[in-house]
Every structure is written in C-alpha cells, then in structure tokens.
Amino acid sequence: MSRRRPLRWKTDSELVSAAGEGDREAATLLLERHYDRIAVISRRMMASPTDAEDATQQALIAVSRGLRGFDGRSAVSTWIHRVTVNACLDELRKSARRPLPVDPVDQAERGASFEPDHAGVISDRDAIDHAMSQVAVEFRTAVVLRDVCGLDYDEIAAILDIPGGTVRSRISRGRRELRDRLGNQQGVGGVQGLEP
Amino acid sequence: MSDSPEPDLDDFIVAMLRDVDETPAAVRTRQIATAVRHLRVESSTPSRVRRLGVAATILLVVGGIVVLATNSAERRSDETISVAGLADGAGSGDAAEVRDDGSKTRDEGSDAFSADVSTEATTSTLATAPAAGAQSSPEQAMNFVELGEFADIEAARHAAVDAHSLESSKPEAADRSTLPSVGVVACPLPPDVGSPLWWGTGTIGGHPYVMAVVRNSGSGTRALVTPIGACAWS
Numbered sequence: 248m249s250r251r252r253p254l255r256w257k258t259d260s261e262l263v264s265a266a267g268e269g270d271r272e273a274a275t276l277l278l279e280r281h282y283d284r285i286a287v288i289s290r291r292m293m294a295s296p297t298d299a300e301d302a303t304q305q306a307l308i309a310v311s312r313g314l315r316g317f318d319g320r321s322a323v324s325t326w327i328h329r330v331t332v333n334a335c336l337d338e339l340r341k342s343a344r345r346p347l348p349v350d351p352v353d354q355a356e357r358g359a360s361f362e363p364d365h366a367g368v369i370s371d372r373d374a375i376d377h378a379m380s381q382v383a384v385e386f387r388t389a390v391v392l393r394d395v396c397g398l399d400y401d402e403i404a405a406i407l408d409i410p411g412g413t414v415r416s417r418i419s420r421g422r423r424e425l426r427d428r429l430g431n432q433q434g435v436g437g438v439q440g441l442e443p
Numbered sequence: 444m445s446d447s448p449e450p451d452l453d454d455f456i457v458a459m460l461r462d463v464d465e466t467p468a469a470v471r472t473r474q475i476a477t478a479v480r481h482l483r484v485e486s487s488t489p490s491r492v493r494r495l496g497v498a499a500t501i502l503l504v505v506g507g508i509v510v511l512a513t514n515s516a517e518r519r520s521d522e523t524i525s526v527a528g529l530a531d532g533a534g535s536g537d538a539a540e541v542r543d544d545g546s547k548t549r550d551e552g553s554d555a556f557s558a559d560v561s562t563e564a565t566t567s568t569l570a571t572a573p574a575a576g577a578q579s580s581p582e583q584a585m586n587f588v589e590l591g592e593f594a595d596i597e598a599a600r601h602a603a604v605d606a607h608s609l610e611s612s613k614p615e616a617a618d619r620s621t622l623p624s625v626g627v628v629a630c631p632l633p634p635d636v637g638s639p640l641w642w643g644t645g646t647i648g649g650h651p652y653v654m655a656v657v658r659n660s661g662s663g664t665r666a667l668v669t670p671i672g673a674c675a676w677s
Contacts, residue, residue, distance in 0.1 A: 371459055
C-alpha cells in the first residue's frame with residue numbers, strides 16, 4: 248500500500264490543484280508558504296503598516312479565490328506575486344481617496360510597531376517608509392520586486408506583464424528617485440548611514 | 444532603451460527595504476484563515492446546469508415583475524367596473540324617453556329629472572341620462588350620470604333607485620366581486636371617482652342601466668348611473 252505524501256512535501260502546483268478541489272488544508276499550507284513574501288511586498292508598496300496589513304489580507308483572499316481557476320500557464324509564485332501587486336495597487340487607489348498625514352512620524356505612529364528604544368532605527372525606518380511612499384507607484388513596484396524580493400528581470404516582466412526593457416527602465420528610475428528622496432531627507436529625523 | 448546597467452541601491456538601503464516587522468502570529472493565522480474561507484469549491488452541479496438554473500431564475504423574476512406591473516396598470520385604468528348585465532334587459536320601472544342630445548325626460552307619473560353627460564359632474568342637480576341603446580358615442584354612453592350628493596350610501600342608493608325606478612339588486616355595499624354574475628360588463632367610472640360603494644342594475648325605458656354609489660373625495664356620497672347597453676359585453 249503506498250503512503251500518501253505529507254501535504255508539506257507537495258509542490259506549489261500540487262497544493263494549488265488540491266486547493267482547487269476544495270482541500271482547505273492545502274490552501275492554508277500554500278498561503279503559509281508565501282505569506283512572508285506577500286507581506287513584505289505589501290509593506291513596501293503601501294504607505295503605512297496599517298495599509299500594508301489590509302493589502303496583505305486582500306492579496307491572500309484574492310489568491311484563495313483564484314486557486315480554482317489557476318491554469319498553470321505561469322509558475323505559482325509568479326501568479327501569487329502578480330495577485331499581490333494588483334491587490335496593493337487596488338489598496339493604493341482606495342487609500343488615495345483618504346487624507347494622508349504629511350509628517351512621516353505621524354505616518355509611523357498610525358500603526359507602526361517599531362521598537363522605541365533606538366531612535367536611529369526608528370528614524371531610518373521612517374525615512375525609508377516616507378521615501379518609498381513618494382516614489383511613483385510603477386517605479387516603486389519594480390524596485391520592490393527586484394531589490395526586496397530578489398526576482399530577476401524576466402520574472403518581473405511576467406508579473407507586471409511588461410517588456411524586459413521597461414522593467415530595467417522602471418527599476419533604474421525607481422532607484423534614482425528613492426536615492427534622491429532619501430538624500431533630501433538627510434538632516435531630518437536623524438537619518439544615518441544613507442548616502443545620496 | 445539604454446543597455447547600461449542601472450546602479451544598484453546601496454546595501455544599506457536594500458537592507459532597510461527588506462527589514463520589515465514580522466507579522467504577529469495571531470494576525471498571520473487570522474488573515475490566512477479568513478482567506479481560506481473564500482476558497483471557491485468546485486460545485487457538483489455541472490456549470491451548464493447552473494447556468495440554466497440562473498437563466499430560469501432571471502426569467503421568473505422578470506416575468507413576475509411584468510405581471511405585477513400589468514396588474515397594477517389594469518387596476519389603475521380608471522376603476523373599471525365589472526357588472527352583471529341583465530339577461531333580457533327587461534325590468535320594471537317607469538319608461539323614460541331618452542333624447543339623442545342626452546337629455547331625458549320621465550314618463551308621466553315619474554319624477555322629472557335631467558342629467559348632464561359629464562364625467563366631471565359634481566353638482567347636486569339631477570342629470571339627464573345618456574341615450575340608452577341609442578348607439579351614442581361610446582365615450583358619451585359610458586359616462587356616468589351624476590344624480591347628486593347624499594348624506595350616506597343608503598340615501599344615495601334610494602335616490603338612485605327611486606329616481607329611476609331601478610331595481611336594487613345589491614342593497615349592501617359592494618365591489619366587483621359581489622356584483623350579479625350574469626355576464627360581465629366593464630363600464631369605467633369617471634376618473635375622479637373612487638371605488639364604488641354600491642351598485643345595482645335596472646332598466647330605464649326598457650334599456651338596462653347600471654348605477655353606482657361612490658364616496659366623494661371630501662364627504663358624503665354620490666350616485667351615478669350609466670347605460671349597460673353602451674358598455675362592452677363579454
């Protein structure tokens with residue numbers, strides 16, 4: 248009698264198939280596997296930890312709903328990245344209608360769980376958060392997928408459904424904008440270690 | 444598009460970008476559980492059958508709305524009355540001559556009265572009944588004749604019966620469902636008239652009439668008559 252392979256040993260594709268047939272345990276395991284990636288993309292795409300938590304939840308729901316219809320034309324991870332980016336873009340559109348605080352310190356206080364014992368760490372995080380929120384969303388997305396998630400250009404192109412050249416261009420412009428904005432914040436909030 | 448590699452971000456910046464707070468376990472578990480609840484499960488019902496079911500449901504709903512709208516329109520169509528036509532048109536009562544111009548006089552021994560053929564008549568004067576059976580225009584023939592305003596339904600009924608020597612077929616307050624069921628005749632009431640409180644049938648000069656007692660918009664009651672012969676028979 249053959250042993251059934253434990254769920255945790257199954258590939259993403261196998262988990263997607265099982266979840267598509269209603270296996271909730273498979274769906275849970277799949278979401279567990281990709282949770283950190285979804286969360287970090289959401290955190291860096293959104294302006295605040297609170298918005299990031301909302302975006303993460305929406306991304307998880309979108310992945311769960313789409314499991315039955317996943318056709319396997321792309322890798323599961325590519326598909327999950329795409330769903331996450333789209334969920335973040337939707338949340339950004341919604342939050343654009345809400346008033347946003349101007350002061351990055353206010354932004355952090357809205358929902359941050361920063362460690363309060365090192366003023367330097369808090370101010371660097373504030374600076375990064377604020378600078379990223381100021382970068383144009385299409386450049387920000389490319390920078391997040393490249394520099395935060397470590398994806399290659401082809402995969403980013405597949406996720407964003409844009410040509411490879413456009414991926415490079417957006418990454419370049421996003422990095423330049425981020426540096427400029429971080430550089431402009433020198434001397435404000437005690438930003439340390441950031442070079443223009 | 445330039446082929447030169449874009450400058451990498453400083454390692455410190457990259458490190459900061461990747462440095463995000465770990466989501467608390469309770470939040471993580473809750474979020475995943477919420478998402479899994481949205482898992483779409485393959486239905487055992489074939490999709491074609493489901494689509495047919497949805498289409499049938501939509502048709503039923505639309506059909507129901509159409510039926511309701513039609514019924515509502517019919518009810519609003521000027522308060523038509525379904526009355527029983529007299530089988531033979533014969534009846535007691537004083538014979539009365541009806542002139543082509545709509546005026547009417549009573550035979551000797553009857554109370555004289557005159558009627559205006561008007562759906563807007565609200566006067567307290569007696570009006571002349573339209574030419575019964577004289578093939579006047581349908582609109583004119585179907586106009587009710589105002590007999591006047593009375594203190595209550597009984598007074599109006601008696602006035603109508605007495606004035607025209609009509610038989611009273613239904614002494615109590617009536618609606619369509621209590622009318623004599625000898626055929627069905629639809630005679631629209633004037634538009635300013637409410638639902639009939641009572642109606643009866645009889646003859647004037649051998650021609651069948653139906654009359655109605657209706658509530659005034661203010662107070663009191665009105666008595667109206669119209670020739671059955673001019674109404675549509677079914």
